[in-house]
Amino acid sequence: VDLAVARIIDEIRRLVETPVSPEELADNQSYFIGHMPLQLETNEGIATTLHSIELYDLGLDYLLEYPYRISALTAADLQRAAQRLLNPEALAIAVAGPA
Numbered sequence: 460v461d462l463a464v465a466r467i468i469d470e471i472r473r474l475v476e477t478p479v480s481p482e483e484l485a486d487n488q489s490y491f492i493g494h495m496p497l498q499l500e501t502n503e504g505i506a507t508t509l510h511s512i513e514l515y516d517l518g519l520d521y522l523l524e525y526p527y528r529i530s531a532l533t534a535a536d537l538q539r540a541a542q543r544l545l546n547p548e549a550l551a552i553a554v555a556g557p558a
Contacts, residue, residue, distance in 0.1 A: 460554055469551065474541040478534035492526045 479487075498504040499522075512521050 460556075464554065468547050471541075471545050471550070472547040473536070474537060475545055475547060478538045481534070484532070484534050484537070488532065491529050495522075495525055497540050 472539055508522075511517070518524075
């Protein structure tokens with residue numbers, strides 16, 4: 460468990476300190492763009508998506524604009540977000556599993 464937690468913290472630190480590679484960015488953009496239609500295949504997925512659109516005021520064009528917004532993200536955008544939202548030195552860590 461300690462090793463897994465250490466690896467996760469290392470990855471968070473990497474996201475904060477180093478821009479993602481072009482390959483990693485492209486892979487993740489493809490994943491998120493390709494995964495969106497799959498989220499809309501069930502009633503639960505549709506309801507969850509519509510709830511999020513309303514809750515976060517994403518706009519009526521959110522589903523149409525989503526692939527373009529994801530494609531427009533840069534490694535610098537992701538690093539700025541990581542620096543704003545993640546602090547590897549101030550994490551609350553909880554581990555669950557069999558005793």
